[in-house]
Each structure stands twice: as structure tokens, then as C-alpha cells.
Amino acid sequence: MDNRRVYLDHAATTPVAKEVLEAMMPYFSEKYGNASSLHAFGREAKDALENSREKIAKKLNAAPEELLFTSGGTESNNLALKGIAQNKGKGHIITCKIEHSAILAPCRLLEKQGFTVTYLGVDKYGTVDPSDVEKAVRDDTILVSIGHANNEIGTVQDLEAIGKITKERGVLFHTDACQSFTKEGINVKKQNLDLVSINSHKIYGPKGVGALFIRDGVKISSQLQGGEHEKNLRAGTENVSGIAGFAKAAEIAGEKENARVLELRKRLIKEILFGVEEVKLNGHPEKRLCNNSNFSFNGIEGESILLRLDMLGVACSTASACSSHSLMPSHVLLATGMKPEECHGSLRMTLGRDNTKEDIDYAISAVKEEVANLRRISPFWRK
Numbered sequence: 298m299d300n301r302r303v304y305l306d307h308a309a310t311t312p313v314a315k316e317v318l319e320a321m322m323p324y325f326s327e328k329y330g331n332a333s334s335l336h337a338f339g340r341e342a343k344d345a346l347e348n349s350r351e352k353i354a355k356k357l358n359a360a361p362e363e364l365l366f367t368s369g370g371t372e373s374n375n376l377a378l379k380g381i382a383q384n385k386g387k388g389h390i391i392t393c394k395i396e397h398s399a400i401l402a403p404c405r406l407l408e409k410q411g412f413t414v415t416y417l418g419v420d421k422y423g424t425v426d427p428s429d430v431e432k433a434v435r436d437d438t439i440l441v442s443i444g445h446a447n448n449e450i451g452t453v454q455d456l457e458a459i460g461k462i463t464k465e466r467g468v469l470f471h472t473d474a475c476q477s478f479t480k481e482g483i484n485v486k487k488q489n490l491d492l493v494s495i496n497s498h499k500i501y502g503p504k505g506v507g508a509l510f511i512r513d514g515v516k517i518s519s520q521l522q523g524g525e526h527e528k529n530l531r532a533g534t535e536n537v538s539g540i541a542g543f544a545k546a547a548e549i550a551g552e553k554e555n556a557r558v559l560e561l562r563k564r565l566i567k568e569i570l571f572g573v574e575e576v577k578l579n580g581h582p583e584k585r586l587c588n589n590s591n592f593s594f595n596g597i598e599g600e601s602i603l604l605r606l607d608m609l610g611v612a613c614s615t616a617s618a619c620s621s622h623s624l625m626p627s628h629v630l631l632a633t634g635m636k637p638e639e640c641h642g643s644l645r646m647t648l649g650r651d652n653t654k655e656d657i658d659y660a661i662s663a664v665k666e667e668v669a670n671l672r673r674i675s676p677f678w679r680k
């Protein structure tokens with residue numbers, strides 16, 4: 298083992314790309330105007346804001362006027378769910394059991410406020426069956442919110458099939474695309490999407506920046522009151538440098554990079570599945586994000602292997618970063634039918650732009666070595 302540091306936690310966050318940082322720099326202390334100001338400094342900031350809006354909207358096949366900037370994925374999801382619910386006043390929402398907490402927590406709050414929520418189950422791969430969405434739609438259903446790709450196991454949902462159903466039934470369709478944006482195709486027209494949440498820090502942009510696509514004509518209640526920013530739907534001076542960085546990050550992300558990461562990810566999965574006994578790949582074998590792998594190792598704890606790998610310089614995760622301080626088994630793995638004790642042995646390795654083949658080979662050797670070491674001392678592992 299050498300002194301390598303290998304970051305394999307890109308689903309948690311990514312480093313800011315050099316080009317992104319360069320695109321952001323002028324908007325700190327040179328072009329620092331407030332985008333709402335009428336003078337030249339303000340107009341400079343406003344131009345950056347609107348150029349960024351155009352670039353990002355294009356990636357979704359949306360019109361720039363349909364994109365609203367937020368502080369990230371969490372805010373976009375809260376705005377979508379609470380904004381629609383509040384605007385309608387009452388009704389039924391359909392989501393699924395493996396959503397990110399930024400969907401599940403607002404849904405639980407809305408239930409306390411009198412809305413009803415159906416949490417759809419998933420199959421063993423984490424897939425939502427579109428026919429389950431169809432069966433769950435009621436006369437009072439106001440919104441369907443199904444995440445595009447899962448943050449833990451990477452399973453990608455069939456948005457087009459779900460969007461066909463919501464369109465036919467006249468129900469609004471929201472997707473949390475924070476993990477899939479720039480990795481999977483998102484086309485709001487083809488997929489019949491009414492609302493889409495995206496963020497910047499998963500695509501080599503800065504943290505604390507996101508956006509919500511709201512289809513033209515969809516009515517939503519603002520969740521932040523104050524000035525008239527973002528068409529009166531999201532008060533607060535826009536984070537111009539962050540938004541310029543977000544747009545650059547979206548602009549430079551590409552299919553070529555996704556294909557390279559996919560090859561490395563395939564190598565990692567193949568080597569671990571063949572090189573370690575009693576290991577299971579969580580999530581879908583094919584319909585998964587190009588950078589995601591998630592394994593369960595029999596007889597060992599996810600936390601133990603994570604810490605051992607960390608000592609060898611390999612950074613991974615046991616569940617989502619947001620819940621990695623929790624001892625509760627992952628709600629995502631439980632929903633796929635795994636037993637609580639199986640969930641504790643899971644390890645997520647998510648690859649990214651800077652990983653090399655040598656990095657992946659190093660990580661594979663480290664996993665093999667540490668699984669063997671931990672099993673030697675595990676009371677749960679057959680001797």
C-alpha cells in the first residue's frame with residue numbers, strides 16, 4: 298500500500314473544478330454588484346445571473362424563465378413540496394420510501410398539517426414500478442414526487458413512464474435530480490416534468506447553490522418572504538458567484554467523462570464481486586448512476602470497514618453523508634427488503650472526475666485486505 302489518498306465519496310460532494318473557481322472569482326471583489334441594483338455594477342451581476350440561468354435551463358430542455366435559483370437541493374425540494382401543497386391548500390401526495398430526507402422530512406411535516414402522503418415501496422433493486430404510481434393516484438392527488446436517482450444505491454427511475462401517467466391523470470410531477478443532473482438525461486418536456494430540483498455541489502460546483510425548475514403556469518407558494526427576487530418566489534439577494542460557478546459546472550460536465558467513470562466503476566464492481574466472498578451489490582445491476590457502487594459484506598460492519606479504509610487513505614461512506622452519524626439502518630436498504638443486520642455491512646463507493654485506474658486498483662486492494670482483516674476478528678463471520 299502506498300500513501301495515496303483516494304476520494305470515493307462523490308455522491309456526498311465533489312471538489313470545485315478549476316474552471317468553476319475561475320468563473321466564480323470575478324464576482325467576489327470585482328463584479329460584486331447586487332443583481333437587483335440599477336447601476337452598471339448591478340447590471341453586470343444581473344447579466345451573470347441571467348446567462349447562468351440560460352445555460353442551466355438548457356441542460357434540462359427548459360426555458361430560462363422556468364428556473365429559479367435556491368441555496369441547494371434541500372431548499373429546492375422543500376420549496377417544491379411545501380410550495381405546491383400550500384398553493385393547493387389540501388390533498389394527497391405520492392412519493393416513495395427511498396427518497397432523500399430532504400423529501401421525506403417535508404412530507405412528514407405536510408402530513409402533520411393535514412395532507413395525506415403515500416410512500417410507495419420499491420423492488421429489491423430500489424426501482425419504483427410506474428404502475429404503482431398509477432394505482433396510487435386518487436381524485437385528490439396534487440403531486441407525485443419521485444427522485445430520479447437514489448443517493449445511496451444509485452438506482453435510476455423511469456421518469457418518462459411516470460411522467461406519462463401523471464400527465465394523463467392531470468397530476469403535477471416533481472423529481473429530485475440532485476444525484477442525476479449531468480449524469481442522466483433530464484428533459485422536462487420528454488419526461489413531462491413539472492418541477493425538478495438540482496444542486497451544484499454534486500457536479501464540481503460550489504456548495505450552497507441549487508435551482509428549482511417550475512414549469513411555466515405551475516402555481517407555487519413562496520417559502521421565503523422578503524424582497525421580490527426570483528419573480529417573487531424566493532426572496533434574498535442572489536448568490537451571483539455561486540450561481541456563475543454552478544452554470545460553469547453544468548457546462549463542462551459531459552458524457553465523455555461519464556463514460557470514463559462508468560468504465561472505472563465497472564472495474565471496481567467486477568473486482569470486488571469476484572475477489573471477495575459473500576458480498577452483494579446493492580442497487581440495480583444496470584439502471585444505476587455511472588459513478589455509484591454500493592456493497593454489503595457479510596459478517597462485518599460498514600462503519601468498521603469505512604474507518605479502516607480511511608486509515609489507508611480511501612474515503613467512502615456507509616449510507617448518505619447526511620445520515621452517517623445515525624446508527625439506524627439505512628431506510629433505503631431496508632426498503633429494498635434487506636434485514637437490518639445486513640444493512641449495517643454496507644459500503645458506498647462513488648467515483649468521480651479525478652479518480653484514475655491506479656486509484657481504483659488501490660481501493661480494490663484496500664477493500665479486499667480490510668474485509669479479510671475484519672472477518673478474522675468478527676464474531677459474526679464463520680471461522
Ligand SMILES: Cc1ncc(COP(=O)(O)O)c(C=O)c1O
Nearest residue numbers: 369370371397399448475476496
Ligand atoms: C438526492 C439528494 N437530494 C437532495 C440533497 C440535498 O442537497 P443539498 O446538499 O444541496 O441541500 C442531496 C444531497 O445530499 C441528495 O443527494
